[in-house]
Every structure is written in structure tokens, then in C-alpha cells.
Amino acid sequence: MHDLRRQALLESGKTVSRKARSRQASAVSSKANSKVNSPAQSRATSRNPSGQVSDDEDYLSDGTAWSTNSIDEILNGEDVDLPVDAWKTELSNRIEHIIDRKRTSTDGRAESLNIFAHILMAKYAKDDIESHESELLPAIMRSIKTDTTERETVAAIKALTAFIVTIESGDVYDDVTDLLKRMINNADSVKTKVSAIHGLGIAAFFGGASEEEMENIMSYYLEIVESDGLSVEAHDEGPVVTAALEAWGLLATEIDDLEETTEAAIEAFVDQLDSSDAGVQIAAGENIALMYEKSHTPQEDDEEVSDGGIDSDSDEAPLHGPRMIKRYTVYRRQDQLLHKLDDLATVSTRSISKKDRKTLHSSFADIRNSVERPTRGPKYSTALDQETGRVYGGGRMKVKINRSVEVRIDKWWKLLRLNALRRALQGGFPTHYDENEAVSRCLPFSMSSRR
Known part of the structure; x- marks a missing residue:
């Protein structure tokens, strides 16, 4: 979550030669107008005959295992033999496959949903899917609702999320919120719950939810955090609590006045700093930093305030914009919080992996800095520029x-x-x-x- 340069797409363990990939891609393009596979072709054509299907591999309907690199070459047109719009052809095939459920298997739908999502992530394809919206959305939701397999359900939620960001419909939140909540509450799979939590946040943020509806969803996420996942039958499942914290943070960025919401949430987030899961700790810490940041707003032109209302960082304001005014107190036991953040920024216990220790040190040094000085964002540097002296x-x-x-x-x-x-x-x-x-x-x- 914190490595902005990380690879966006997981690499498959199975590789195919460049020449073979080119032939396979051309074959896919030549089938652009063909009908989707019939049930009679089923198992052999929708699974890898040599072993278990991996979530990190995409399987096309002809039974060929494609590595992520192969799909990327279709998306990016890197092979000279590939048509420029090969990805459009593949997207069209996958849309047909998703909509026509009667002629597809569970594995076939999972594969098509994965590739559909992959293409929507890599390309801005609004013009290519807009005309299919009335059929696509119900079909994707049906794959979520039936919850036949974890692979299909997670792929469908991933597809739904990419679809929402692409289509930017003001009505989609109302269509999907109850279904996604149902999956969070009732799904047996932790991976499904995590996907649905993030999907609900994206649906609220991009799908037309009002500020009041966002605050309701944030309260729902807060219950998950306060109960350590118990409220959605995922007690002590770190990934579920982390997802709820992350989704809460996304929606909180859209709330203008966070004072009342902060008062309800701060205790829960401070408690989660004691979690044994580094992901939970970092997500809670970032939300705390966000709340401190949002507790300060620019001084209005006609506003008069006493020095007590101006943040102690006001001497830096001329370099970074208008003076920032402290509007409310985020946490009344700030000294205790700073002490806890200091511990996390320097934690050295061997019970935590070296990688997690490094991430905790980096993250909480920034979080502590922002709690003490809320006008300072992540990666704020107090070093002086030798040329300007600032x-x-x-x-x-x-x-x-x-x-x-x-x-x-x-x-x-x-x-x-x-x-x-x-x-x-x-x-x-x-x-x-x-x-x-x-x-x-x-x-x-x-x-x-x-x-």
C-alpha cells in the first residue's frame, strides 16, 4: 500500500514464449465476432488441465494459460503483429461472456470477469462499455450475489470496482450498496469480505452517494474496527479490519467537517495502534494523521482569531500558503498518543518481521510528525534547501x-x-x-x- 512504485499487476507463474503469445493473441482477435463457448466445451476449455487455477493467472476460453505479460501485450500493443485495438476485441468478447451466463461455466465467468477488470484497469474504456451498462451491471452483480466460488465472487467485485471508476454513474451506489453490505456481513471468505469492503467504499465515493450516506457507511466501517471484525463475523481477521480502516479513510477525505465523526472514531483508531497486525496499525495511524490534518483549515480573509487559535506551525505558513487555524481538538490525551507513536516509529522487537519494522518506522515517523504539527503532510522534510535557505x-x-x-x-x-x-x-x-x-x-x- 505504501510503495508507490510497486508493480500493479501480479505476474503469473506460467510463461509463454513471445512468438507463441503473438500467435495466441492473433487467434483471439480472429475470434472477435464468434459466439461464446457452449456448455458442452465446459471443463476442459475453462480450466488448466495440469493443476489448480491460481487467482493470479487469467485463463482464456480456449484453455490456454496466459501470463499477465501476455495480457499486457494485448493491452499495450507491444507486438508488431497485434492489431492496435486488440484489447477492444478482447474486451468485447469478455463482455459477451459475462452477460450470457447461460452459456458459460463458473470458471469461465471468473476468467472473463478477471480479464474484463484487468482491461478496464489498464485502459480507459468508458466509450467501449457505456452502451452495455444496462446489461453488464446486473450480470456482474449476479455473479456477486450467487457467491458460487470465491474466485468468481472476488473477480466480480474487482470488475464492479473498475466498472464504477470507469463509468462514473451517479446512480450506481443505490444499485450496489445493499448487495456489497450483504457480502461483507455474510460471506464465508475473508478475501471476499475484504474485496466487498473496498468495493463499497469506491461505490460510495464514485457512485453518487450523498455526504450523509458516506457518513453512514463510515459508521458501518467503524463498527467493524471497534469490534475487531466481529460485527461482520470476521473476528480478529486483520485484513478485514485493515480494509475497513482504509475504506473509512477514503470516505473521510470527502467530508468537509470531520469534527463529529472524529470524536466517534479517534478512540477506536488509537486502540488499533496496539494491534499485532502491522497493516491494521498503519491504516489506523494514517486515519489519525488525516483527522489531525482536517482539524485545521485556512484562515478566512475576514476572520479574526486569537493566537491561541493559530497552529504553532504558523511561522511556516508564508512558505506553504495561508495561515491554518485549529478548529477543534482531535484527541485530549495527545501526549499519550505521541508517546505511542514514538514507540511505533522506533519499534525493534524481533517478533515483528524486518520488513514490517521498516514499514512501521517510516510510516509512524510521518504520522507522529503530523500529529504534533498538523500542517505537515506525509514525507515532510525539515532539511534546508542550500540554494534558498528554506x-x-x-x-x-x-x-x-x-x-x-x-x-x-x-x-x-x-x-x-x-x-x-x-x-x-x-x-x-x-x-x-x-x-x-x-x-x-x-x-x-x-x-x-x-x-
């Missing part, structure tokens, strides 16, 4: 979109949104940021200087 400040964390555009992640609300978008779009985030207005509206960009 502190570097925020903005050291950047995401490159193209040669002239980069997103500077200098606020916690930006980081939480970025993390949510990377979960939903994986490596396709830059493409969507460049072409999908719904995504680019979420994060302001800065023009890179050219030398």
Missing part, C-alpha cells in the same frame, strides 16, 4: 503521470485517495489519471519543470 517542506512524495504531469502527495487526504485508486486501478492509475476525469478530479497535479 525548509524543503512537503511534496517529496510524487507520482509521475507523464513527461509534464506529476501528482505531489503532500497531504494525507491525497495519500489516502491515491492508495484507494491504486487498489482499484493498480498499474492503470496513470492512464486513468490522464484520461478519466473522475480520477483526475480526486488529486490536483503539478507541472514538472523541464530542463
Whole structure:
């Protein structure tokens, strides 16, 4: 979640030669207008005959195992023999496969949903799916509702999430919220619950939920956190609690006044800092940093306040914009909180893996800094620029979109949104940021200087 340069797509363990992949891709393109496989072709054509199907592999309906690299070559048109729009052909085939449930197997639908989601993540395909919206959405929801296998259900939720970000419909939240809540509450699979928690957050954020509805969903997530997952029959399941914390944070970035919500949530999040799961601790800490950040807002032009209402960082305000005013107290036992954050930023116990210790140190150094000085975002640097004599400040964390555009992640609300978008779009985030207005509206960009 914290490595902005990580690979977005998992690599399959099975590889195919470039020449063979080219032949396979051409064969897929030549079948563009053919009908989907009939049930008679079923098992042999929808499974890998040599072993168990992996969630990280995509299987096409002709029984060929495609590595992620092969799908990427279709998406990116890297092979000279591939048509430029080969991915459009493949997307069309997968849409037909998803909609026509009667002529597909469970494994076949899971495969098509996975590839459909993969393409929507990598390409901005709104024009290609818009005309199918009335059929696609019910078909995807049906795969979620029936919950036949974990693989199909998770693939369907992943497809739904990519669909929502792509289509940007103001009505989709009302269509999917009850179903996704049902999966969170009743699904046996932890992986399904996690996917549904994130999917519900994306549906609320991009699908037309009102601020009141978002706050209701945040309260629902908070119950999961407070009960350590027990409220959704996933007691002490770290991934479920982490997902609820992350989804809560995404929706919190959209709430203008977080004071009442903060009062209800802060105790639960501070408690989760004692979790034995590093993911839970970090997600809770990031939400705490966000709440401190949102407790300060710019001073209005005609506003008069006493010095007590101005954050102690006000001496830095001329470098970073208007003065920031403290509007309310986030946590009354801040000294105890800072002590706990210090411990997490320097934790050295051997019971925690070296990788987790490193992540905890990096994350909680930033979180502690923001709790003490809420105007400082993630990766804030107090080092002096030798040329200007000023502190570097925020903005050291950047995401490159193209040669002239980069997103500077200098606020916690930006980081939480970025993390949510990377979960939903994986490596396709830059493409969507460049072409999908719904995504680019979420994060302001800065023009890179050219030398």
C-alpha cells in the first residue's frame, strides 16, 4: 500500500514464449465476432488441465494459460503483429461472456470477469462499455450475489470496482450498496469480505452517494474496527479490519467537517495502534494523521482569531500558503498518543518481521510528525534547501503521470485517495489519471519543470 512504485499487476507463474503469445493473441482477435463457448466445451476449455487455477493467472476460453505479460501485450500493443485495438476485441468478447451466463461455466465467468477488470484497469474504456451498462451491471452483480466460488465472487467485485471508476454513474451506489453490505456481513471468505469492503467504499465515493450516506457507511466501517471484525463475523481477521480502516479513510477525505465523526472514531483508531497486525496499525495511524490534518483549515480573509487559535506551525505558513487555524481538538490525551507513536516509529522487537519494522518506522515517523504539527503532510522534510535557505517542506512524495504531469502527495487526504485508486486501478492509475476525469478530479497535479 505504501510503495508507490510497486508493480500493479501480479505476474503469473506460467510463461509463454513471445512468438507463441503473438500467435495466441492473433487467434483471439480472429475470434472477435464468434459466439461464446457452449456448455458442452465446459471443463476442459475453462480450466488448466495440469493443476489448480491460481487467482493470479487469467485463463482464456480456449484453455490456454496466459501470463499477465501476455495480457499486457494485448493491452499495450507491444507486438508488431497485434492489431492496435486488440484489447477492444478482447474486451468485447469478455463482455459477451459475462452477460450470457447461460452459456458459460463458473470458471469461465471468473476468467472473463478477471480479464474484463484487468482491461478496464489498464485502459480507459468508458466509450467501449457505456452502451452495455444496462446489461453488464446486473450480470456482474449476479455473479456477486450467487457467491458460487470465491474466485468468481472476488473477480466480480474487482470488475464492479473498475466498472464504477470507469463509468462514473451517479446512480450506481443505490444499485450496489445493499448487495456489497450483504457480502461483507455474510460471506464465508475473508478475501471476499475484504474485496466487498473496498468495493463499497469506491461505490460510495464514485457512485453518487450523498455526504450523509458516506457518513453512514463510515459508521458501518467503524463498527467493524471497534469490534475487531466481529460485527461482520470476521473476528480478529486483520485484513478485514485493515480494509475497513482504509475504506473509512477514503470516505473521510470527502467530508468537509470531520469534527463529529472524529470524536466517534479517534478512540477506536488509537486502540488499533496496539494491534499485532502491522497493516491494521498503519491504516489506523494514517486515519489519525488525516483527522489531525482536517482539524485545521485556512484562515478566512475576514476572520479574526486569537493566537491561541493559530497552529504553532504558523511561522511556516508564508512558505506553504495561508495561515491554518485549529478548529477543534482531535484527541485530549495527545501526549499519550505521541508517546505511542514514538514507540511505533522506533519499534525493534524481533517478533515483528524486518520488513514490517521498516514499514512501521517510516510510516509512524510521518504520522507522529503530523500529529504534533498538523500542517505537515506525509514525507515532510525539515532539511534546508542550500540554494534558498528554506525548509524543503512537503511534496517529496510524487507520482509521475507523464513527461509534464506529476501528482505531489503532500497531504494525507491525497495519500489516502491515491492508495484507494491504486487498489482499484493498480498499474492503470496513470492512464486513468490522464484520461478519466473522475480520477483526475480526486488529486490536483503539478507541472514538472523541464530542463
